Each structure stands twice: as C-alpha cells, then as structure tokens.
Amino acid sequence: MLEIKDLKAEIEGKKILNGINLVVKPGEVHAIMGPNGAGKSTLSAVLAGRADYAVTGGEVSFNGKDLLEMSPEDRAREGVFLAFQYPVEIPGVSTTNFLKTAINEKRKYLGLEPMEATAFLKFMREKMELMEMDKALTSRSLNEGFSGGEKKRNEVFQMAMLEPKLTIMDETDSGLDIDALRLVSAGVNKLKDGERSFVVITHYQRLLDYIVPDFVHVLYKGRIVKSGDASLAKELEAKGYDWIKAEVEQEANA
Amino acid sequence: MAEEVDIIDQVVGQEYKYGFTTNIEMETAPKGLTEDTIRFISSKKTEPEWMLEYRLKAFKYWQGLTAPSWQNFSYPAVDYQDIIYYAAPKEKITLDSLDQVDPELLKTFEKLGISLSEQKRLTGVAVDAVFDSVSIATTFKDQLKEKGIIFCSMSEAVHEHPDLVKKYLSSVVPYTDNFFAALNAAVFSDGSFVYIPKGVRCPMELSTYFRINAENTGQFERTLIIADEGSYVSYLEGCTAPMRDENQLHAAVVELVALEKAEIKYSTVQNWYPGDKNGKGGIYNFVTKRGICLGDYAKISWTQVETGSAITWKYPSCILKGDYSVGEFFSVAVTNNMQQADTGTKMIHIGKNTKSRIVSKGISAGKSHNTYRGLVKVNKKADKARNHTQCDSMLIGDRSGAHTFPYIEINNKSAMVEHEASTSKIGEDQIFYCNQRGIGTEEAIGLIVNGFCREVLNQLPMEFAVEAQKLLAVSLEGSVG
Ligand SMILES: Nc1ncnc2c1ncn2[C@@H]1O[C@H](COP(=O)(O)OP(=O)(O)OP(=O)(O)O)[C@@H](O)[C@H]1O
Numbered sequence: 001m002l003e004i005k006d007l008k009a010e011i012e013g014k015k016i017l018n019g020i021n022l023v024v025k026p027g028e029v030h031a032i033m034g035p036n037g038a039g040k041s042t043l044s045a046v047l048a049g050r051a052d053y054a055v056t057g058g059e060v061s062f063n064g065k066d067l068l069e070m071s072p073e074d075r076a077r078e079g080v081f082l083a084f085q086y087p088v089e090i091p092g093v094s095t096t097n098f099l100k101t102a103i104n105e106k107r108k109y110l111g112l113e114p115m116e117a118t119a120f121l122k123f124m125r126e127k128m129e130l131m132e133m134d135k136a137l138t139s140r141s142l143n144e145g146f147s148g149g150e151k152k153r154n155e156v157f158q159m160a161m162l163e164p165k166l167t168i169m170d171e172t173d174s175g176l177d178i179d180a181l182r183l184v185s186a187g188v189n190k191l192k193d194g195e196r197s198f199v200v201i202t203h204y205q206r207l208l209d210y211i212v213p214d215f216v217h218v219l220y221k222g223r224i225v226k227s228g229d230a231s232l233a234k235e236l237e238a239k240g241y242d243w244i245k246a247e248v249e250q251e252a253n254a
Numbered sequence: 255m256a257e258e259v260d261i262i263d264q265v266v267g268q269e270y271k272y273g274f275t276t277n278i279e280m281e282t283a284p285k286g287l288t289e290d291t292i293r294f295i296s297s298k299k300t301e302p303e304w305m306l307e308y309r310l311k312a313f314k315y316w317q318g319l320t321a322p323s324w325q326n327f328s329y330p331a332v333d334y335q336d337i338i339y340y341a342a343p344k345e346k347i348t349l350d351s352l353d354q355v356d357p358e359l360l361k362t363f364e365k366l367g368i369s370l371s372e373q374k375r376l377t378g379v380a381v382d383a384v385f386d387s388v389s390i391a392t393t394f395k396d397q398l399k400e401k402g403i404i405f406c407s408m409s410e411a412v413h414e415h416p417d418l419v420k421k422y423l424s425s426v427v428p429y430t431d432n433f434f435a436a437l438n439a440a441v442f443s444d445g446s447f448v449y450i451p452k453g454v455r456c457p458m459e460l461s462t463y464f465r466i467n468a469e470n471t472g473q474f475e476r477t478l479i480i481a482d483e484g485s486y487v488s489y490l491e492g493c494t495a496p497m498r499d500e501n502q503l504h505a506a507v508v509e510l511v512a513l514e515k516a517e518i519k520y521s522t523v524q525n526w527y528p529g530d531k532n533g534k535g536g537i538y539n540f541v542t543k544r545g546i547c548l549g550d551y552a553k554i555s556w557t558q559v560e561t562g563s564a565i566t567w568k569y570p571s572c573i574l575k576g577d578y579s580v581g582e583f584f585s586v587a588v589t590n591n592m593q594q595a596d597t598g599t600k601m602i603h604i605g606k607n608t609k610s611r612i613v614s615k616g617i618s619a620g621k622s623h624n625t626y627r628g629l630v631k632v633n634k635k636a637d638k639a640r641n642h643t644q645c646d647s648m649l650i651g652d653r654s655g656a657h658t659f660p661y662i663e664i665n666n667k668s669a670m671v672e673h674e675a676s677t678s679k680i681g682e683d684q685i686f687y688c689n690q691r692g693i694g695t696e697e698a699i700g701l702i703v704n705g706f707c708r709e710v711l712n713q714l715p716m717e718f719a720v721e722a723q724k725l726l727a728v729s730l731e732g733s734v735g
C-alpha cells in the first residue's frame with residue numbers, strides 16, 4: 001500500500017525529515033510515537049502534499065503510484081486521508097456541503113457520476129449512525145466554534161464518509177474525553193476491513209488499547225529510530241524516551 | 255507565503271463568458287452630447303413636451319458640473335463627447351409581440367440564459383429585457399395586469415402612466431443630486447417601471463436584464479419602482495456586456511418608493527465586463543440607487559452581488575422617513591485582477607423607531623481594490639433609531655487591497671449604532687484542508703468565498719442564489735492556483 005524510502009524533507013532550510021523508511025501493507029495499523037518536535041506532523045504533511053515542505057530526497061509509492069508527483073487533491077482522491085492535528089475552520093460552509101463537494105470531486109476524478117442529493121443524504125445518515133455523530137454538528141459551519149474534541153470527531157466522521165484506503169491520524173486522541181476516545185476508536189475499528197490501513201500518530205499508549213497496532217515506531221530527529229510491536233508502546237509509556245535518545249546518541253558516537 | 259504568490263502567478267485568467275457581440279443593424283445618435291442629442295433621444299421616443307423639458311433642465315444643470323473626484327480610486331477621465339448616447343436596434347419593435355423581434359436579439363438573450371419566448375420562460379419570474387438603449391420585451395405582462403401591477407419599460411410608462419411618472423420620477427434622486435444623476439436625467443434611454451397597487455403582493459419575481467452591445471455606447475437606464483400601501487414586490491436586475499478594449503460608461507439611476515407598510519426587495523447581480531487581466535477595457539459602473547420609505551412601517555431591502563465592471567461606484571441607499579420603517583443593505587463585492595470597487599450604502603434615519611442593517615462582504619483578489627464606504631445618519635427627530643453594520647473583507651493573495659470608510663453622523667441621543675468590521679485572508683491552511691479532502695484549489699476558493707458570503711447570498715431569491723454562487727466562483731477563477 002504505502003512504501004516510504006529514505007524520505008528527506010526540510011522547511012525554510014531547516015532539515016526535519018532525515019531519511020524515513022516505512023512500509024505499510026493493506027490492513028495494517030502502524031503507530032508512530034516520538035517526542036515533541038520529532039517530525040511526526042511533518043511526515044503526515046509531506047505525505048498529504050503540503051507545499052510548504054520541500055522534499056529533498058527519497059521516494060514514496062502509494063499502491064504502485066509515485067505519491068510525491070501527485071497534487072494534494074489527487075492524493076486524497078486516490079485514497080489518502082489525513083485527520084489533522086489542528087483542523088481549520090471554514091465559516092459559512094456546512095460539513096454536509098463540504099463533504100458533498102469532496103465526495104463528488106473524488107467521483108469525478110474516478111470517472112463516476114456525481115452522487116445525487118438524496119443518495120448522498122442517505123449515505124451520510126448511515127455514516128452518522130455508524131460513528132454516533134451529533135446531527136447538529138454537520139449542519140453547522142465546518143469546525144467553526146467546535147470544541148477541540150468535536151473537531152477531532154468531525155475528522156473521523158469525514159474519514160468514514162470518504163472511505164480512504166490509507167488514513168493518517170495526527171494526534172486524533174489529544175483533547176478527547178474518555179467517552180469520545182472510545183467512540184473515535186470504535187469508529188476506526190468499524191472501518192477496518194482487512195484492506196484499509198492506518199498510520200496513527202499519538203503520544204499516548206491509552207489510544208493503542210483501543211486501536212491495537214501491528215507495529216509501533218519511534219520517530220526521533222526525523223528518523224525512525226526504533227520499531228516493534230504493541231509492547232513497545234507500553235515500554236515507552238513506562239520508561240519515556242530518554243533511553244531511546246541515549247541509544248541514538250551512542251550509535252552516532254560509535 | 256512564497257507559495258501563495260507563486261500560486262497567484264500561475265493565473266489562468268478565466269474568459270468572460272458573456273463577451274460576445276450581436277450583429278444587428280443599429281440606429282444611433284451621433285457621438286457627443288449637445289442639446290440636439292437630447293432632442294434626438296426625446297423625439298425617437300416621441301416623448302411628451304414635459305419630459306423633454308425635464309431632460310433639458312437636467313442637461314443645463316449637468317453642464318455646470320465637474321466630475322467628482324473624492325472616490326478611493328483613480329481612472330482616466332471620461333470624454334463625454336466621445337460617447338454615443340442612444341443606440342437601438344433599427345427594426346421597429348412592437349412591444350407586445352415577440353414575433354416581430356429580430357431573431358438575432360432573441361438569440362442574444364437565449365445565450366445569456368434569459369428566454370423571452372413563451373415556452374421557455376423562467377417560471378415565476380417576469381423579465382424586462384433592455385438591449386442598449388431600449389427595452390426589447392417584457393414577459394408575463396398580462397398575468398401581472400390582472401392584479402393591477404404595472405411592469406413595463408420606462409418609455410412606455412411615460413406614455414401610458416404619465417401621472418405616476420410625473421409624480422415620482424426624480425422624487426428620490428433629483429437631477430441636482432450628483433454629476434451622474436444629472437447626466438442620466440438628461441439622456442436616459444430606457445429602463446423599467448413598476449407599480450404595485452395597494453395591498454397587492456406581487457406573485458412573481460420581477461426582473462430586468464440589461465445588455466450593453468453597441469460600441470462606444472453608454473447605457474443610461476432609469477428604473478422607478480413604486481410600492482403602494484401594504485404591497486410587496488421583489489425585483490432583480492442582471493447585466494452583462496461584450497468584451498471591448500475601450501471603457502464603456504454605465505450611469506443608471508434607480509428610484510424606489512415604498513408607501514405605508516409596503517416592502518420592496520431589490521436585488522442586483524452585476525456582471526458587466528470587468529476588463530482584461532491587465533485592466534484594458536471594461537465597464538465604468540457609476541450608478542445612483544436610492545429608495546425612500548415614505549410611509550410608516552415601510553421596508554426597503556437592497557441586495558447586491560457585484561462581480562463585474564472595471565470600476566464600480568455605487569451606494570444603494572435608504573431614506574427612512576416613515577416611523578418604524580426599515581432599511582437593509584446586503585452586499586457582496588468581488589474584485590479580481592485590476593478591478594476597482596467603491597461601494598456601500600447610506601442609511602438616513604428621519605422617522606422615529608427606524609431601523610437599518612448593513613452587511614457588506616468585500617473580496618479582493620489579484621491587484622484589485624475593494625472599498626466599503628457607508629454613511630449612517632440619524633436626524634434630530636429620529637428617536638430610537640437603530641443601526642447595525644457589519645463589514646467583512648477577505649483578501650486573496652497579497653497584492654490586493656481592502657478599505658473601509660464607515661461614516662456615522664448622529665444627532666439624536668437615543669440612537670443606537672453598532673459597527674463591526676473584520677479583515678481576513680483566505681488561509682493556505684483552509685485551502686490545503688480542502689485539497690486534502692479531494693477538493694481542488696479553485697473549487698476550494700469558491701467554497702470558502704461562498705461560505706464567507708452566505709449571509710448575503712441567502713437574501714437572494716432562490717432562482718438567482720445558485721447563479722450568484724457560480725458567478726462568484728467564476729469571477730475568482732485564476733485568482734489562485
Ligand atoms: N514552518 C516551520 N518553520 C520552521 N520550523 C518548522 C516549521 N514547521 C515545523 N517546524 C519544525 O519542525 C520540527 C518538527 O515539527 P513537527 O510538527 O513535525 O513535530 P511533531 O513530531 O509533530 O511534534 P508534536 O508531537 O509536538 O506534534 C519542529 O522542530 C518544528 O519547530
């Protein structure tokens with residue numbers, strides 16, 4: 001599904017990603033952890049095609065296609081979804097209208113007819129039930145005045161609507177109360193079908209109790225410095241990052 | 255930021271969709287403006303003597319004036335002797351039969367999406383089509399007549415309803431009002447006339463569609479709407495023009511009169527040719543629009559979506575004379591490339607307990623400039639007047655400008671006047687967010703801008719709200735990415 005080879009990126013001359021290697025197969029869940037400022041959000045932004053970052057090396061292929069060659073909208077239409085760490089507000093545009101536009105743009109790209117209004121609304125109702133979304137939220141302006149938790153839930157709801165092949169979640173669990181965390185995780189688990197893959201960026205082991213990862217990676221100074229299974233997350237929770245940082249320094253000095 | 259400029263540099267300049275010309279034999283007045291020109295126009299219209307006298311008085315007054323220069327933009331001086339003041343299709347048109355209208359003309363309006371032929375008319379909308387200086391056809395006349403509603407061209411009204419015209423023409427915008435009002439009074443060619451009788455709710459939208467076609471021609475239409483006691487009417491005007499290299503002048507006057515408990519809703523979708531990317535050509539849109547709430551509890555509501563013209567200079571205003579009368583102004587003004595707009599409103603509170611509301615949304619892209627200029631004036635005797643003004647500007651890219659000049663004049667202590675203003679920039683974050691959901695940049699801008707204007711677009715009649723939304727998106731195409 002996703003193959004990242006030696007990916008390097010910088011912003012304003014500052015090197016942030018220093019050679020990322022990662023392979024995500026269909027149906028897999030990968031968790032990415034790491035200290036603040038390690039480059040986790042940068043990695044997700046580069047994969048989504050944010051133009052502020054200059055890719056200075058490496059390759060990324062998505063289902064056999066060169067992801068880095070594609071415009072951000074085409075990446076999305078091909079099935080890459082990013083649940084943002086800080087979702088933006090778009091005043092005057094309802095979530096409903098926004099998603100209808102998004103779905104029909106994707107359908108156009110895939111050579112399909114636009115979805116009719118009634119079919120769309122039915123589809124949306126189903127997904128709202130599935131994700132236990134509050135109806136009031138979808139008719140309000142997109143993210144405007146939403147609480148932090150509501151914004152995150154709205155991201156996951158959009159994911160359910162757009163049915164991506166690969167979802168990258170950037171700290172979707174931060175700011176969620178315990179019930180919302182459960183709802184969001186349940187939502188993600190419902191979307192797992194053995195084909196869809198997830199890259200989950202998080203600081204907390206807690207989320208990984210609900211969404212059980214196949215792999216856990218530690219990102220530090222723009223590199224994946226350690227990988228393991230779900231137990232690695234537990235170890236990090238208990239010990240923090242210092243021992244990993246020390247390992248990295250040691251290797252660098254060797 | 256670097257990215258944003260870069261994107262804007264990729265401008266692909268959307269072609270103006272309505273830029274075609276119609277080849278048709280025209281009868282025109284000789285270029286220039288003298289007393290003879292005015293006599294020519296008046297005689298072409300076989301006008302009564304009182305009308306000619308009015309025109310000549312206005313002309314004499316205009317001759318003593320100089321063009322105003324206080325606006326927040328500059329433009330090359332207009333040579334008023336280099337304009338043709340009257341142009342009409344040569345073929346004689348009988349106003350009550352479309353069969354005799356030149357098929358070329360009908361085709362022109364079809365192309366513009368305005369069907370004048372019986373079968374294809376917009377349902378629920380009566381249309382008066384004005385081509386250069388004359389009204390071509392007015393639809394649904396008979397149905398309206400049954401209710402006593404008069405909807406016809408101004409030229410026809412001068413003949414058929416002289417009492418109403420004499421009573422109200424120039425009563426809201428006298429020719430002494432300003433330079434362009436004087437010019438219009440002298441040379442106005444055609445326009446629409448509406449009268450809604452007492453207690454009648456006009457059953458359909460009334461709409462006038464203006465088209466400038468001929469070269470070197472100015473369009474000076476004059477619209478007068480009178481809503482008698484307790485009546486209601488919703489009126490919409492639309493306009494387009496061919497793409498031409500030289501600037502063309504459009505100096506219209508619109509007067510609205512609402513008597514006791516009457517309501518007039520006036521909507522404009524202005525899409526005159528804006529000129530090309532480098533600012534060559536385009537319409538100078540210098541318009542005087544004003545309504546008066548003569549009676550108590552009267553209401554006048556202006557809604558405008560201004561996307562076209564090289565320069566727009568207009569302030570649809572309300573004189574709130576009747577007690578408890580209400581004035582509203584909802585505006586979206588979009589400027590792109592080299593366009594300039596200086597627009598806003600005046601709310602003059604004279605009666606007691608009068609209320610006004612202003613919602614202005616200005617969007618500037620390219621190297622354009624967009625100015626809101628508004629006056630809220632509360633007279634001495636206007637006890638408990640209320641005004642709320644909200645003025646939002648949105649910038650696309652960093653080479654455009656937004657300016658706000660709110661003037662407030664209060665002469666009564668019980669007045670309550672509130673003003674809110676904001677300036678925002680379409681954020682790269684917003685665009686990227688849309689991109690990430692599969693929405694391309696142009697679409698994203700359309701979506702964001704339409705969201706920004708929602709409050710105003712919601713005021714438009716359904717039939718036109720959708721059109722206006724598309725128009726907003728189209729006029730900003732090429733502004734980013
Ligand atoms: N526009 C920018 N200009 C300069 N530095 C930047 C810019 N954007 C990000 N950075 C830097 O890049 C580094 C990586 O940031 P990133 O947001 O990817 O970290 P993160 O791993 O997601 O951290 P967190 O856990 O706090 O979310 C940080 O040091 C940050 O300050």
Ligand SMILES: [Mg+2]
Nearest residue numbers: 040041042085
């Ligand atoms: Mg981050």
